Amino acid sequence: MPRANASAPVDGAELQPIIETLWAVHGPQGWWPADTPFEVMIGAILTQNTSWQNVTRAIARLKSAALDTPEAIRDSPRPRLAEAIRPSGYFNVKAERLQAFCTWYLEVGGEPALRDWSTPAIRAALLGVKGVGPETADDILLYAFHRRCFVIDAYTRRLFGRLGLVTGTAPYETLRAHFETALADRPLPVWQELHALIVAHGKATCRVRPACGACALRPQCAVGRGMDIGETAGA
DNA sequence: ACCCAGGGTCATA
DNA sequence: TATGACCATGGG
Numbered sequence A: 001m002p003r004a005n006a007s008a009p010v011d012g013a014e015l016q017p018i019i020e021t022l023w024a025v026h027g028p029q030g031w032w033p034a035d036t037p038f039e040v041m042i043g044a045i046l047t048q049n050t051s052w053q054n055v056t057r058a059i060a061r062l063k064s065a066a067l068d069t070p071e072a073i074r075d076s077p078r079p080r081l082a083e084a085i086r087p088s089g090y091f092n093v094k095a096e097r098l099q100a101f102c103t104w105y106l107e108v109g110g111e112p113a114l115r116d117w118s119t120p121a122i123r124a125a126l127l128g129v130k131g132v133g134p135e136t137a138d139d140i141l142l143y144a145f146h147r148r149c150f151v152i153d154a155y156t157r158r159l160f161g162r163l164g165l166v167t168g169t170a171p172y173e174t175l176r177a178h179f180e181t182a183l184a185d186r187p188l189p190v191w192q193e194l195h196a197l198i199v200a201h202g203k204a205t206c207r208v209r210p211a212c213g214a215c216a217l218r219p220q221c222a223v224g225r226g227m228d229i230g231e232t233a234g235a
Numbered sequence B: 001a002c003c004c005a006g007g008g009t010c011a012t013a
Numbered sequence C: 001t002a003t004g005a006c007c008a009t010g011g012g
Helices: A012-026 A037-046 A052-064 A070-075 A078-084 A091-107 A110-114 A119-127 A134-143 A154-163 A172-182 A188-204
Strands: none
Touching (some): A012 A172, A012 A188, A037 A052, A052 A078, A070 A091, A134 A188
8 A cells, every 4th residue: 555655754845935835825724713812722622623713603602602701611500501502512621621721711810921931831731731731821822822833633644644744643642742843944824824724724625525627735735636545434 | 404613531452 | 652532612
């Protein structure tokens, strides 16, 4: 089985034309879709393995229930919080995660205090909160704290795995290191926009069943050129 | 009636 | 280290 050069790390020179193509096709995304940094953080937890549309419902319900501040979420009876976020799915699990997060957030002094923390310090602290894993932490760092952390999500694994630039199943930290090296000399907005563009492309084109016929990246894509990268799923 | 969605934790080997 | 079970709603 040809592995399509799958162990090669992402390279800045290879990344640039991909960014330009995605930008040309999907346009500026303006992520993260939220009004405040705190809302970004809540949304990052609510969107775990869940469509964003369901998350917007949950956030609207949090606002109507006056559960849109860290204090209110922390102090709410858990069943009441869970009911408010019901549309996001996993509502019992996520209610516990939101409260764990808000408890931590208030303990450390919120954004005013966290602004002065180094990126690795915030990241380590976030990962210490039960229910915050690497992707959620990097969402929060990139879009709420404006730090240059690259988010590895299912869309990123799928797209770049198919492109043949990474092994899609590689450990999170391996992929993050590859992308962060490739983006090292790029400014924050490029990091934010690239992740958003990857999601847009993953929804519109590089879906589970890919629409290669309509894909602008096809010429530079291993799957688009008909290579087998080990996705057995195709029926 | 499926499959999928901007994951994470915990138990098991 | 690496799988698998579990969590649960709403759209295609």
